[in-house]
Amino acid sequence: MFSNEEAILDIITQSGLVSEEAVATARKKPGSVIDHLVESNDVSSEAIGQLLAEQNGMLFIDINDIHVDPAIIAAVDAAVAIKYHCVPLGFEEDRLLIAIADPSDFDTLDAIPHVLNHEIEFQCASEEQIQRCLEEYYDAPSKVDQELAGSMTLTTGGEGAEGDDDAPIIKLVSNMLADAFKSRTSDIHIEPLEKSLRVRCRIDGALHVTEEHPLKLLAPIVSRLKIMSGTMSISEKRVPQDGRISVKLGDKALDLRVSSVPTGHGESIVMRILDKSSLLLGLPQLGFFSDDQEIMEKLLGLPDGIILVTGPTGSGKTTTLYACLNYINKPDRKIITVEDPVEYQLSGINQVQVKAEIGMTFAGALRAMLRQAPNIIMLGEIRDEETATIAINASLTGHLVFSTLHTNDAPGAVARLSDMGIKPFLTASSVRAIMAQRLVRTICGKCKSPGSVSEKEARMLNLDATRLAESTVMTGPGCDVCKMTGYKGRQGIYEIFNIDDEVRSLITENLTTVQLRRRARELGMRTLREDGIRKMLAGITSAQEVIRVTMGDDD
Numbered sequence: 001m002f003s004n005e006e007a008i009l010d011i012i013t014q015s016g017l018v019s020e021e022a023v024a025t026a027r028k029k030p031g032s033v034i035d036h037l038v039e040s041n042d043v044s045s046e047a048i049g050q051l052l053a054e055q056n057g058m059l060f061i062d063i064n065d066i067h068v069d070p071a072i073i074a075a076v077d078a079a080v081a082i083k084y085h086c087v088p089l090g091f092e093e094d095r096l097l098i099a100i101a102d103p104s105d106f107d108t109l110d111a112i113p114h115v116l117n118h119e120i121e122f123q124c125a126s127e128e129q130i131q132r133c134l135e136e137y138y139d140a141p142s143k144v145d146q147e148l149a150g151s152m153t154l155t156t157g158g159e160g161a162e163g164d165d166d167a168p169i170i171k172l173v174s175n176m177l178a179d180a181f182k183s184r185t186s187d188i189h190i191e192p193l194e195k196s197l198r199v200r201c202r203i204d205g206a207l208h209v210t211e212e213h214p215l216k217l218l219a220p221i222v223s224r225l226k227i228m229s230g231t232m233s234i235s236e237k238r239v240p241q242d243g244r245i246s247v248k249l250g251d252k253a254l255d256l257r258v259s260s261v262p263t264g265h266g267e268s269i270v271m272r273i274l275d276k277s278s279l280l281l282g283l284p285q286l287g288f289f290s291d292d293q294e295i296m297e298k299l300l301g302l303p304d305g306i307i308l309v310t311g312p313t314g315s316g317k318t319t320t321l322y323a324c325l326n327y328i329n330k331p332d333r334k335i336i337t338v339e340d341p342v343e344y345q346l347s348g349i350n351q352v353q354v355k356a357e358i359g360m361t362f363a364g365a366l367r368a369m370l371r372q373a374p375n376i377i378m379l380g381e382i383r384d385e386e387t388a389t390i391a392i393n394a395s396l397t398g399h400l401v402f403s404t405l406h407t408n409d410a411p412g413a414v415a416r417l418s419d420m421g422i423k424p425f426l427t428a429s430s431v432r433a434i435m436a437q438r439l440v441r442t443i444c445g446k447c448k449s450p451g452s453v454s455e456k457e458a459r460m461l462n463l464d465a466t467r468l469a470e471s472t473v474m475t476g477p478g479c480d481v482c483k484m485t486g487y488k489g490r491q492g493i494y495e496i497f498n499i500d501d502e503v504r505s506l507i508t509e510n511l512t513t514v515q516l517r518r519r520a521r522e523l524g525m526r527t528l529r530e531d532g533i534r535k536m537l538a539g540i541t542s543a544q545e546v547i548r549v550t551m552g553d554d555d
Helices: 005-014 020-027 033-039 045-055 070-075 078-084 106-116 127-138 143-150 167-182 215-229 276-280 290-300 317-328 362-370 385-396 412-420 424-430 455-460 465-469 501-508 513-522 528-537 543-549
Strands: 086-092 095-100 120-124 185-192 196-203 206-214 241-249 252-263 266-274 305-310 335-339 350-353 376-379 400-405 431-443 487-498
Touching (some): 005 033, 070 086, 106 120, 185 252, 215 241, 317 335, 335 362, 385 412, 412 431, 412 513, 431 528, 431 543
Antiparallel strands (some): 086 095
């Protein structure tokens, strides 16, 4: 299991370990070229490991000569060992010895110390020995098991085979993923119903039924996806499981977060497609108009304090935080994040995965982070008083802290912190700004044309005829590009609650959310609905979208 097979093939051919002819022959076969070279005895995995270890200044070892204490194995979670393809060997002074097969996989070398929260000394072993240890110690699926599971026959309730090989299931799953990616799907939902298997895709926030299959295909499809994840158990169907899948569609690498949940008719699968292109978004692409962008740039330039992003699940909070971190990610700043889960790997940023089962909670990880002397900290979410208290203390001691809360509007975050047990004066002294956000669908650029706002919509949005007459309201009648929906893509609408000296005094007076919101508006805060109206009048989105996502806005 090598992270960059092409680079390793160059190394072993240039060193003379294997001939270019042998590589060319192996390339004609499906699957890993290196696996085919080893299977055909053109090169041994030990020879590859020794060469890679030498090139990376690492000790090459024979695990067969090492007795590994079961307590050491238990110290590393099975999911971690299987995911990073590594085996713990023991301790040397204060360092945990970890065996890996690919010393050129720098992402893994960087991730393991953070995931295990321990100083690591890496040693190199052969791919075969690493795989054998994972199977023996962690019950990882063997390559043979994976091949058998990959070539399973279609069965229904144990009634027997439906076919001679797995080609239909492999093709079905591959096409499902490819079609979802091409249609800009964010989530794939595979749902067993009473008599059928339904596949729905969430596109621009709305679910669409894309496929219907016989219910008998559920088991082989779920098994195929679990095998692709590498960490989910095929035999376990009674409890929820989580995993990740990395696939290549043409020249495009695709990462998916997989969740399985048992239901009355079988396991339901949801796959979140992690689109790394969203990491490259700048503040304007997120949907900030120039005035809000200026406010955000000033906030991102602060040396300390807390900046909170609020909104329901699926409102784009993580994308906003990542865009903010990318904006301020400079070589002279140390940035550490604590996330559950780590959805994207950000270059130049130290990311820590929460593992509550081994004691790696948000609060525990945050305490450890502060000993790493960071300039900037990002918490995936503030969930309790302990985490909130540590975050506040961090902000008061010179750190800039980013995090999220689940509240409907920006001023409501103050009451949420108070409910957690945070004193108003601490909130007032540490929080620099709170931003609520939602996502609205944007009108398709291909079929966009001049539109209008109905009397009912104008009344709901409190719009007068003069303002509408000065606007560029647009509509999307639908075309092949937007699949006749009239929308393509999404942008954010924002409510930025800047905490200045006057607002701090109001917070310490323990005002209610309604009072705080009213005063914030008097001081110039633009609500979610008002920002949505601006974008509707500019022809970016529609009145229906603004009304839909701001239905709870009482303005």
